[in-house]
Amino acid sequence: xxxxxxxxxxxxxxVTASEFLARAAFLEGNDxxxxxxxxxxxxxxxxxxxxxxxxxxxxxxxxxxEPDIVIVMDMALLDAVDVTAGLKPDGKVILNTDKAPDDIxxxxxxxxxTVDASSIAVEHRLGSKVAxxxxxxxxxxxxxxxxxxxxxxxxxxxxxxxxAKKEENAKATKQAYEEVRGEDIE
Amino acid sequence: xxxxxxxxxxxIVIDPKDHRDLPRAVITDCPSHLMTKTGSWRTLRPIVDLxxxxxxxxxxxxxxxxxxxxxxEGAVVDYDYCKGCGxxxxxxxxxxxxxKKEADYV
Amino acid sequence: xxxxxxVSGNFAAxxxxxxxxxxxxxxxxxxxxxEVVEKIAELVAEGEMDSEYIKVESEHSAMAACxxxxxxxxxxxxxxxxxGLALMHELLIWASGARLPVVMTNINRAMxxxxxxxxxxxxxxxxxGTGQLQFFCESNQEVLDSVIMAxxxxxxxxxxxxxxxxxxxxxxxxxxxxxxxxxxELVDEFLPSYDPDYKLDVDQPxxxxxxxxxxxxxxxxxxxxxxFEKAPDKIMEVNKEFEEVFGRDPxxxxxxxxxxxxxxxxxxxxxxxxxxxxxxxxxxxxGHNVGLxxxxxxxxxxxxxxxxxxxxxxxxxxxxxxxxxxxxGDAAREIKDALYGHRDVILKDxxxxxxxxxxxxxxxxxxxxxxxxxQDKGLDKEIEWVDLKINQERWRR
Numbered sequence: 001x002x003x004x005x006x007x008x009x010x011x012x013x014x015v016t017a018s019e020f021l022a023r024a025a026f027l028e029g030n031d032x033x034x035x036x037x038x039x040x041x042x043x044x045x046x047x048x049x050x051x052x053x054x055x056x057x058x059x060x061x062x063x064x065x066e067p068d069i070v071i072v073m074d075m076a077l078l079d080a081v082d083v084t085a086g087l088k089p090d091g092k093v094i095l096n097t098d099k100a101p102d103d104i105x106x107x108x109x110x111x112x113x114t115v116d117a118s119s120i121a122v123e124h125r126l127g128s129k130v131a132x133x134x135x136x137x138x139x140x141x142x143x144x145x146x147x148x149x150x151x152x153x154x155x156x157x158x159x160x161x162x163x164a165k166k167e168e169n170a171k172a173t174k175q176a177y178e179e180v181r182g183e184d185i186e
Numbered sequence: 187x188x189x190x191x192x193x194x195x196x197x198i199v200i201d202p203k204d205h206r207d208l209p210r211a212v213i214t215d216c217p218s219h220l221m222t223k224t225g226s227w228r229t230l231r232p233i234v235d236l237x238x239x240x241x242x243x244x245x246x247x248x249x250x251x252x253x254x255x256x257x258x259e260g261a262v263v264d265y266d267y268c269k270g271c272g273x274x275x276x277x278x279x280x281x282x283x284x285x286k287k288e289a290d291y292v
Numbered sequence: 293x294x295x296x297x298x299v300s301g302n303f304a305a306x307x308x309x310x311x312x313x314x315x316x317x318x319x320x321x322x323x324x325x326x327e328v329v330e331k332i333a334e335l336v337a338e339g340e341m342d343s344e345y346i347k348v349e350s351e352h353s354a355m356a357a358c359x360x361x362x363x364x365x366x367x368x369x370x371x372x373x374x375x376g377l378a379l380m381h382e383l384l385i386w387a388s389g390a391r392l393p394v395v396m397t398n399i400n401r402a403m404x405x406x407x408x409x410x411x412x413x414x415x416x417x418x419x420x421g422t423g424q425l426q427f428f429c430e431s432n433q434e435v436l437d438s439v440i441m442a443x444x445x446x447x448x449x450x451x452x453x454x455x456x457x458x459x460x461x462x463x464x465x466x467x468x469x470x471x472x473x474x475x476x477e478l479v480d481e482f483l484p485s486y487d488p489d490y491k492l493d494v495d496q497p498x499x500x501x502x503x504x505x506x507x508x509x510x511x512x513x514x515x516x517x518x519x520f521e522k523a524p525d526k527i528m529e530v531n532k533e534f535e536e537v538f539g540r541d542p543x544x545x546x547x548x549x550x551x552x553x554x555x556x557x558x559x560x561x562x563x564x565x566x567x568x569x570x571x572x573x574x575x576x577x578x579g580h581n582v583g584l585x586x587x588x589x590x591x592x593x594x595x596x597x598x599x600x601x602x603x604x605x606x607x608x609x610x611x612x613x614x615x616x617x618x619x620x621g622d623a624a625r626e627i628k629d630a631l632y633g634h635r636d637v638i639l640k641d642x643x644x645x646x647x648x649x650x651x652x653x654x655x656x657x658x659x660x661x662x663x664x665x666x667q668d669k670g671l672d673k674e675i676e677w678v679d680l681k682i683n684q685e686r687w688r689r
Contacts, residue, residue, distance in 0.1 A: 019468060023298055026470055032298065033469050038410060038462035038648065059566045061463050062652045198490070198498070205511035205518075210452050211391040212512060213490050214499035 001054035002148060003064045007083050008073035010045045013135030017071070018049035020139055024149040024157045025053040033058050046081050053148065067091060069146055073117070073134055084108050094145050094180070096134050101182050113182035115141040120175050124168040136162065136169040140176035144185060151177050224251070228270035230285040236260040238282035245274035245283065294474045301464030304432040304471050305371060305397040305457070306331035308439025310341045311479040312395075315366040315486075318346040318357035322376040323409050324465045325399045329371055343369075351376040355383035355394070362392040363500055365491035367443060370394070373461065374401035374415045381419065387454040388423025388516065390501055393446035393486070394454040395439060400562065400613075401461040402647040410648020411460040413562065413614035417590070417622040423516060425455035425523065426591040428561040430543070432471045434588075435459045437534065437542040444483050445530050450522045452488075460563040461648065474538060482537045523592040543586070545594035550576065551583035551601060556664050559610040561587045561623060564644070564651050568611075571656045580664050587623060595630040602631060608639045609663025611656075615643055620675040638666050643677045655679055658687045 004021065008014030015036045022034035030053050037048035050064045066086045072095040077083065084093065084106050091110050096117040104112045117137035127133035136158050143151050155170050162169040197215050202208055232254070239260035246256055253268035254261055261274075261282070275283040299307070305328045309317065317336070319329040335341035344361075348354045351372050358368035372380060377398050387394050402412035416426060427442065429435045435457060442455040459465055490498055504512055524545055531544040549569055551557060560568050565586040572584045585601055587594075602608060608631075612621020619625070624641035631637065642659050645651045659678055666672070679687045 019298070022468065026296075026298055031470065033467055034298070035462070035467035038466060058469070059569050060653060061467070061563045061566045063650045065652065205514045208508075208511060208515060209490065210449075210515065211389065212500070212502055212504055214502055 001052060001058065001060070002069065003067045004051040004053070004069040004071070004142075004148070005064055005067040006047075006049040006051075006071045006073065007077050007081055008047050008049070008135070009077065010047050011131065011133075012047070012073050013133050014047045014049045014071075014073055017073075017135035017139055018051045020135075020154070020157050020161060021142065021149065022051045022053070023161065024154040025051075027153055027157065028149055030055055031058045033061075046077055048081075069094070069142065069148070071138060071142060072096060073138055078106070084110070092146055092182075094138065094142050096138055111183055113141060113145040113180055113185070115176045115180040117141065117172075117176055120172050120179070123175075124165070124172045126165060126168060126172060137172040137176040140173035140178075141180035144177045144180045145182050223266045224269050225253075225264075225266045228265075228268060228288045230270040230272060231265070231288045231291055232263050232268065232270065232272070232274055232283050233286050234261045234263060235282045235284070238280055240280055240282070242279060244277050244279060248273050248277045294472050294478070296470055297473050298468045299432060299471050299473075300327065300466050300468050301429075301432045301435050301459045302327035302399070302466065303331050304436040305439060305459070306335065307471075307473050308397075308436040308457075309343075309369045310335055311436075311474060311476060312367065312369070312440050312443050312483060313480070313485070314341075314343050314369040316344045316346065316358065316361035316368045317370065318348050318354045318361070318368070319370045320348055320351045320354050320372070320376060322351070322373050324401065324461045325371045325373040325376070325397070327465070328397055328399075332369075351379040352383060355380040355387065355396075358394045358396075359383060359387050359390060359392055360492075362387070362394050363390065363492050365486065365488055365493070367447075367486040368392075368394045369396065369439075371397040371399070373399040374403055374409075377415045377419060378403065381422065384419055384422035384424055384454070386501075389512075391452040391516070391519075392454060393443065393452055395442040395446060396454070396456050397435070397439065398456045398458045399461050399465045400458050406647070408647045409461060411463050411563070411613070412646050412648065413458075413612075413622075414616055414646075416456065416458045417614045417616050419456075420591055420622065423453060424591060425451075425453055425527075425589070427455065427457045427543075427589055428587065429457060429459045429464065430547075430563055430565045430586060430588075432459075432464055432467070432469050433540070434543055435464065436471055436473070437538070437540070440479060440483055441530055441534055441542055443486070444533075445523070445527055447486050447488075448526055448530075449489065451519050451526055453516070453519055453523075458562070463563040472540075478537060482534065520592050524589075524594055524596065527589060527592075543588040545589045546597050546601065547586035547588055548601065549584040549586060551585060554581050554583035554605060555667060556580070556582040556607045556609065556660075557585055557602060557605045558582060558660055558663060559585045559587055559608060559623060559627065561590065561611075562613060564611060564613065564656065567651060567653055568656050568660075571653050571660060574653075574657065575660055575664075580660075582660060582664060590623070590626075593626045593630065598627055598630045599634045602635045602637055605635075605637055607663050607666045608637050609642060609660065609666075610639065611642045611644050611659060613645045615646060624675075638671045640666060640671060640673075641675045643675065644679070649679060651679075652688075654689075655687050658689070 022032040121132035402408035
């Protein structure tokens with residue numbers, strides 16, 4: 001079973017990202033779960049969302065305390081949120097930033113992957129310059145970094161389920177898939 | 187106002203002996219007023235002077251019990267159900283209704 | 293064609309109502325139920341659901357409207373949670389006394405104060421004496437299935453009682469998982485339209501809910517007791533039929549998970565049952581003879597089934613996700629009641645997960661290991677509060 005945690009801000013699409021990933025995994029024959037951090041939400045506040053994927057039935061309905069993959073959609077969250085809390089020793093972290101993986105220091109040894117999802121989103125006019133919607137882009141990076149689902153399945157899910165700008169969202173996913181940097185990516 | 191006969195009333199249950207004879211809940215035959223003629227509660231009875239009555243219908247509007255009706259001849263009281271509250275007599279604009287002792291009419 | 297969708301428990305409830313062709317929906321929003329009625333409102337507005345949607349000013353009014361609708365011969369539905377459900381209390385009893393098959397979904401949420409929106413069974417169990425049938429769901433699929441089944445059970449002339457299908461706040465209500473949304477035609481085959489013996493009808497006027505003098509009140513109540521006696525068999529009958537039509541077992545009265553010949557029986561309700569199954573597997577692999585009884589139907593309480601299930605069992609460890617301000621939790625009490633005079637077991641009541649306290653596989657495993665240990669050491673205490681701040685270390689190691 002793979003447990004994934006997304007860190008975003010209200011309005012950035014963290015919850016939708018967790019759902020799209022679940023959907024893609026489901027289409028590939030897995031059992032899935034996706035849920036937001038339970039509680040009261042408002043725009044701008046930190047949002048945490050989760051996805052569980054397993055090839056057999058997912059029966060665990062407790063919260064995710066030790067994720068295998070952590071995604072940081074907004075670097076400004078690092079002050080307010082301990083994004084690596086509970087991260088498994090070999091767990092991977094994917095961050096939305098223009099910095100290189102080697103320049104990221106979260107105080108852990110885990111492999112880092114970075115992609116400038118904000119720029120990709122702006123390029124494809126997803127959201128505004130000030131508040132780009134980075135979720136579809138970051139999903140592409142996650143897939144490249146972890147192989148948790150097939151990129152084609154994910155792109156289809158994005159295209160079929162994006163409420164607007166379906167092609168632009170799909171392109172953002174593909175572009176991030178190409179551009180993400182990390183230790184085991186050429 | 188139509189008053190159904192005993193035969194016309196849709197009866198749910200007749201003389202239940204125990205719970206087996208009861209409907210699933212308290213569902214009563216209707217119109218239930220057939221079984222309780224509230225006219226027997228009266229101590230005062232409204233008497234309408236048909237010559238004074240101008241058939242304005244105010245008594246009918248105010249009667250809380252649907253027990254007075256304006257007909258061809260004037261306001262007619264349904265003594266099976268009238269409880270003798272006296273509101274019609276009070277409201278009649280031409281004082282055509284008097285409240286009299288029920289005992290005198292029994 | 294049936295469709296697989298990845299939906300939350302709230303949406304599953306809404307689809308359950310839609311597939312059941314409910315005719316009247318009256319509801320008031322409350323976290324975390326709101327999406328149930330928002331979804332229904334959307335389906336009605338888009339013409340996908342042919343229901344009368346009544347926006348009411350409170351949960352009390354919601355149930356009042358459903359009672360009236362049901363009395364008029366319409367299939368009625370509502371949903372609520374916690375304080376909203378508590379506000380309906382008077383009318384939950386009314387619906388039962390009036391023998392009306394209103395089905396509702398309750399999202400299990402803690403009662404305040406302290407103010408909480410998180411999972412807890414107190415709200416539902418505080419209403420256990422209202423004459424409602426109560427079904428506790430473990431998955432979103434079960435939520436959908438149970439709404440449809442509840443109408444079939446409740447509208448049966450032997451039953452004619454209201455029901456609540458309950459799901460844990462956020463853990464099911466806001467968590468998306470794959471759910472099969474059945475084909476409407478298939479559901480129509482299983483669930484015919486609601487056609488009561490007597491109803492509000494201007495062409496055949498009747499009186500409903502009037503005075504019951506002391507010489508008849510008790511006999512009316514006895515009829516309800518009879519319906520409750522018949523209910524377990526009726527539930528199993530409908531359960532079997534559901535399985536035949538839809539190809540899945542919606543859970544029946546008690547789901548028996550690896551309970552054959554066990555020494556230790558763990559009892560759970562709601563979503564913790566799901567997590568517990570992983571733990572049971574782990575413990576069995578480690579050589580413990582333990583199994584899980586998921587109590588799916590709380591009202592009527594499956595007395596006979598529990599007596600059968602506990603034959604040969606030494607320890608029963610009951611996990612209660614509620615504290616209704618009495619001596620321990622409700623499930624444990626009801627089980628003790630069922631077993632009194634029938635079975636001599638060690639029974640321990642574990643109060644767990646109140647107010648949404650997370651129940652990780654580790655904590656659940658420690659609870660089960662504790663129950664297992666009672667075989668040798670005997671009952672140490674009747675009631676154990678698990679994972680309080682004061683004893684957290686013990687339950688989380």
